[in-house]
Amino acid sequence: MKIDQILAGFIPGGRGQDGLRLAVLLARQTGARLTVGHVHVPAWPTPGPGRIDAEWRTYVAEQAAHTLEQARNAMADVRDVPVEYVSAAHRGSGRGLVQLAGRIGADVVVVGSAPGGGRGRIRIGSTADQLLHTSPVPVALAPRGYGEERPPGIERLTVAYRRDPASDEAVRQAFALAARTGASLRLITIVLSGGRPAKVEEEMLGRLRERVAADLEEISRRHGDVQVEVNVLEGRNVATALSRIDCEDSILICASSETGPLRRVFLGDTSLKIIRSAPCPVMMLPRNPPKKSGSAGKHEKP
Known part of the structure; x- marks a missing residue:
């Protein structure tokens, strides 16, 4: 199995942390590069009235930048793995990650468990469901609370x-x-x-x-x-x-x-x-x- 490039899907909160922790372990042990990706909602397909469309675009861009900043803060203690941060627009977060994986040449996509599942277990939400039915590369799922446990490897x-x-x-x-x-x-x-x-x-x-x-x-x-x-x-x-x-x-x-x-x-x-x-x-x-x-x-x- 070739793992030279890993894509970790990130959203704020515990599940984003869980996915990051698993992605870091995989990157550390395989020597792979790590890209942290956030998929945000796209801008409206048609221009809105007045300044609404421009304001919406600005708001989306600011939210995406803020989310990636949270990811950087969560990775502040990781110094032995090369990390890049990117964002992309798509109506479906899972399908957006598939497209982003293709764009960067990822060998595996890593995400955390959806909310509502038991601790130490994986719950499949809409993002994971889209990945698990469309991804051309392996999909790794971290259980709830994995980021807090911080396993050594x-x-x-x-x-x-x-x-x-x-x-x-x-x-x-x-x-x-x-x-x-x-x-x-x-x-x-x-x-x-x-x-x-x-x-x-x-x-x-x-x-x-x-x-x-x-x-x-x-x-x-x-x-x-x-x-x-x-x-x-x-x-x-x-x-x-x-x-x-x-x-x-x-x-x-x-x-x-x-x-x-x-x-x-x-x-x-x-x-x-x-x-x-x-x-x-x-x-x-x-x-x-x-x-x-x-x-x-x-x-x-x-």
Whole structure:
């Protein structure tokens, strides 16, 4: 995974701080440049009467400048990461961030949780929803309160694995990011209990553990020497399953649904539940086109 340029979407308040903190950690560990971006409402498309249009434009510009000044103040203690501050106009904040990411060549977009969610959890608001259905680059979401916790770094990458081409690509990218950041790597598979008899359930879990371990061993041989941990998480729902692992100082990486468009992040039902239940930041990867035959991704399909 190449992360040379990070875009952090900023708005005043706690969620802006949460996104900034995650973006700084990613930039610090990857050596990436960081751009803090604010998307503001556009000026009226048609001139207004008298001086109203000019006054509105001035007001919007002043508010955008004030917001970026708040971002600078929030980043006053960050001296080891190169940071730029930009603003852009768009009617949709998420779509505006997508356009801004394309303009600056961002490799990942980082935002905080929407208001109203529980502490330590991610709530998807309109900005994140637009990003998670349109972004051509990974989208990282910081849980509520992440900026206050100030974790020292991302020590572990956790990949939600479901044994399909999209997840294989997510593991490949996670290996590359782990090698670059020095983080360890963990592969998890979530198994939801369906009320089957205990013996049948245990037999299914046993086969799944063996299959996941074999898959990871093959991937490990292809992608280098990185410390790897494998966990099969069982529960009646995604939240219960995820509660069985320690996610402190970790970021959870998920692949997009295979039913979504190519080169876009696209949420499936399970991915949405993982985002809402994860007690740590989550990074959603876009769905990439299949590799050409003979490449490392030859088993992928659209």
